[in-house]
Amino acid sequence: MAGISTPRPCGDYRTSYKSDMTIFPTRVSRNVAIFGVLLLALFPLVNNIAPFIANDYHLSLMIQIGYYSIAAIGLNILVGFTGQISLGHGAFFGFGAIFSAYLNETTGIPVFFTIPLAGVATAAVGLLFGIPAARIKGLYLAIATLASQFILEDFYARADWFSGGSSGIAANYVNILGLELDDDKKYYYLVLFWLVIALIAGANLIRSRDGRALVAVRDHYLSAEVMGINLTKYRILSFGISSAFAGVGGALYGHYLGYVSAEGFTLLVSISFLAMIIIGGLGSIMGSVLGAIFITLLPETMEVLATVALPESIADGKAYVKEMSVGAAIILFLIFEPEGLAHRWKLIKAYWKLYPFSY
Amino acid sequence: MNWDLLFQLLINGVIVGLLYGVVAMCFVLIYKSTQVVNFAQGEFLLLGAWVCLYFLVEYEFPFWLGFLLTMGFMAIFGIVVQTLILRPLIGEPIISIIMVTIGFSTFMQSLMNWVFGNSAVRFPQIFEVEVVNIGGLNVETAYLMSIAMSIIIMIVFFAFFRYSRFGLAMRATAYNQQIAQSLGISIKQVFMMAWAISAVVSAVAGIIIGMVSAVSNALAFIGIKVFPAVIVGGLDSIVGGVFGGIIIGVLENLAEFVDGQYLHWGNMYQIAPFYILIIILMIKPYGLFGTPDIERV
Numbered sequence: 001m002a003g004i005s006t007p008r009p010c011g012d013y014r015t016s017y018k019s020d021m022t023i024f025p026t027r028v029s030r031n032v033a034i035f036g037v038l039l040l041a042l043f044p045l046v047n048n049i050a051p052f053i054a055n056d057y058h059l060s061l062m063i064q065i066g067y068y069s070i071a072a073i074g075l076n077i078l079v080g081f082t083g084q085i086s087l088g089h090g091a092f093f094g095f096g097a098i099f100s101a102y103l104n105e106t107t108g109i110p111v112f113f114t115i116p117l118a119g120v121a122t123a124a125v126g127l128l129f130g131i132p133a134a135r136i137k138g139l140y141l142a143i144a145t146l147a148s149q150f151i152l153e154d155f156y157a158r159a160d161w162f163s164g165g166s167s168g169i170a171a172n173y174v175n176i177l178g179l180e181l182d183d184d185k186k187y188y189y190l191v192l193f194w195l196v197i198a199l200i201a202g203a204n205l206i207r208s209r210d211g212r213a214l215v216a217v218r219d220h221y222l223s224a225e226v227m228g229i230n231l232t233k234y235r236i237l238s239f240g241i242s243s244a245f246a247g248v249g250g251a252l253y254g255h256y257l258g259y260v261s262a263e264g265f266t267l268l269v270s271i272s273f274l275a276m277i278i279i280g281g282l283g284s285i286m287g288s289v290l291g292a293i294f295i296t297l298l299p300e301t302m303e304v305l306a307t308v309a310l311p312e313s314i315a316d317g318k319a320y321v322k323e324m325s326v327g328a329a330i331i332l333f334l335i336f337e338p339e340g341l342a343h344r345w346k347l348i349k350a351y352w353k354l355y356p357f358s359y
Numbered sequence: 360m361n362w363d364l365l366f367q368l369l370i371n372g373v374i375v376g377l378l379y380g381v382v383a384m385c386f387v388l389i390y391k392s393t394q395v396v397n398f399a400q401g402e403f404l405l406l407g408a409w410v411c412l413y414f415l416v417e418y419e420f421p422f423w424l425g426f427l428l429t430m431g432f433m434a435i436f437g438i439v440v441q442t443l444i445l446r447p448l449i450g451e452p453i454i455s456i457i458m459v460t461i462g463f464s465t466f467m468q469s470l471m472n473w474v475f476g477n478s479a480v481r482f483p484q485i486f487e488v489e490v491v492n493i494g495g496l497n498v499e500t501a502y503l504m505s506i507a508m509s510i511i512i513m514i515v516f517f518a519f520f521r522y523s524r525f526g527l528a529m530r531a532t533a534y535n536q537q538i539a540q541s542l543g544i545s546i547k548q549v550f551m552m553a554w555a556i557s558a559v560v561s562a563v564a565g566i567i568i569g570m571v572s573a574v575s576n577a578l579a580f581i582g583i584k585v586f587p588a589v590i591v592g593g594l595d596s597i598v599g600g601v602f603g604g605i606i607i608g609v610l611e612n613l614a615e616f617v618d619g620q621y622l623h624w625g626n627m628y629q630i631a632p633f634y635i636l637i638i639i640l641m642i643k644p645y646g647l648f649g650t651p652d653i654e655r656v
Contacts, residue, residue: 079454083454085453085454085457087461131641132637132640132641135640135641135644136640136644138453139396139453139457139594140590140594140640140644140645142396142457143586143590143636143640144636144637144640146583146586146633147586147587147633147634147636147637148637150583150629150630150633151630151633151634151637154626154629154630157626158624158626267583268465271461271462271465274458274461275458275462278455278458282454317473320469320470320472320473321473323465323468323469324465324466324469324470324473326462326465327462327463327464327465327466327467327468327469328462328466329462330458330459330461330462330465331444331459331462331463331466334448334451334455334458334459334462335444335447335448335459338451338455
């Protein structure tokens with residue numbers, strides 16, 4: 001599977017198991033990561049001071065990138081680390097969004113707590129729909145998840161009591177101890193909080209015993225079984241884990257929009273999640289975020305390109321050009337950069353590390 | 360119990376099922392000979408229908424000419440898709456191959472929506488007689504033609520693989536690519552041929568469906584409906600694809616009947632095949648006619 005063996009630059013030795021398993025190989029890289037999060041936390045503060053860099057529109061894009069990243073990390077655990085293809089991630093994302101709104105509406109549990117609860121509930125749904133994975137894999141599994149996408153979609157459209165049917169369901173704003181997160185600036189911090197948790201959880205999962213088992217199942221499932229890894233357990237478990245991320249991402253999506261339409265979670269959403277992890281890089285937590293950034297910004301870029309550079313006749317079909325660009329991006333990345341943006345980033349890092357002497 | 364309605368629906372099921380069977384055959388052909396799962400089969404079908412319609416409406420060609428031109432166009436299109444998009448990915452893991460066809464399908468869908476529009480368009484009238492009377496039953500000519508064409512396509516498929524030299528080469532490639540290559544079969548040609556045939560035959564199915572109902576982007580959903588059919592039949596069995604198509608066609612109409620008469624849930628017609636798909640996968644993971652994958656370490 002793509003993206004497993006990233007070549008380490010010459011001279012980058014790891015002499016102990018501990019140093020091999022560490023998240024941040026050097027002190028600098030850890031500090032850069034912490035600094036990066038702080039920088040992101042400052043983003044809303046400079047909002048509208050320097051409108052060219054940060055304005056309300058940029059902020060809302062950042063929030064979108066945030067919740068899509070969380071779901072993409074989940075999908076990457078399933079596809080990139082366990083090697084199981086899911087075409088139903090969009091439906092799980094939708095389940096999180098609808099469940100969180102529904103739970104808040106019916107029981108009155110504050111939204112702040114329904115978001116993780118939506119993650120738990122979606123994990124349960126993921127485990128249920130992951131059951132076919134116990135017996136089938138590869139292409140057959142992809143088709144089974146395609147079926148679960150349509151079954152769930154149909155369920156949302158049908159279950160008026162749950163999703164509000166065709167009229168949708170209202171999702172309340174988040175309220176923490178009387179502090180209403182009613183504008184983008186405040187909501188941004190909530191998304192950032194969950195994104196950091198998702199990143200830490202994802203990165204640590206891969207270092208754990210269970211994470212190594214998942215990777216072993218991907219690399220060679222027969223050998224993994226011979227070594228005593230319970231295939232059924234880990235295959236279904238990875239569906240559960242991945243859905244938990246999707247559920248949290250979906251809940252954040254729902255409460256951000258303030259309204260969840262049951263019809264918004266089509267196969268196209270699932271495909272765009274797959275596009276994120278393909279473009280970002282399979283089997284890379286960082287790659288999921290890069291892919292989410294790419295897919296969120298791609299339509300925006302096409303919008304700008306269509307208005308600036310393209311002739312009138314093409315600019316008319318802007319909406320179609322945007323959709324086409326996602327498909328084209330998937331194809332081009334698979335042909336020319338199958339390891340994704342994360343791999344490219346590693347190559348760039350290695351290049352500068354060794355700068356004057358490339359070998 | 361409304362027997363007349365049930366009978367009518369079952370007939371519908373067989374007619375639609377035969378068409379599913381044709382598309383499933385195309386899908387299996389590509390899968391068997393090139394190991395590619397084509398998620399864009401529905402787009403092939405839709406493109407064929409649109410192009411044929413375009414020739415008939417814009418240039419006012421007679422039907423046979425428009426039909427032949429469409430066939431030629433689709434053959435070239437299939438070859439171009441294979442060479443440009445799928446050849447670079449030979450030997451890549453299965454997810455890349457699935458994703459590239461999914462990406463291609465989204466690309467084609469929006470491109471076709473853009474070029475041909477979102478609304479449903481009816482074919483100009485092709486048959487002079489709309490309805491034929493057979494043994495007291497009134498049957499639409501388009502339906503008759505649909506049955507006839509499906510059966511003809513299946514027979515041609517059978518003859519092609521059984522008796523022609525190229526068919527033999529394709530079967531050899533499907534059996535084992537390396538051995539076939541070492542015996543002098545050009546794998547490149549076989550791959551291109553498989554895609555060309557598949558594109559052409561799907562286009563025929565698309566034109567038939569377009570004539571029976573109307574051409575709209577909803578036709579592409581048949582490419583998704585084909586999955587239950589091929590899974591029921593087994594992914595690598597052409598005969599299985601045909602049977603699977605008929606089974607799914609009949610079952611979805613039965614589901615519609617049960618739903619309309621007793622359950623009143625709605626939308627069962629669309630969703631029932633997917634429940635069947637999951638059940639079949641749980642019981643017989645390789646379908647009714649498929650060969651189990653035996654792996655050695």
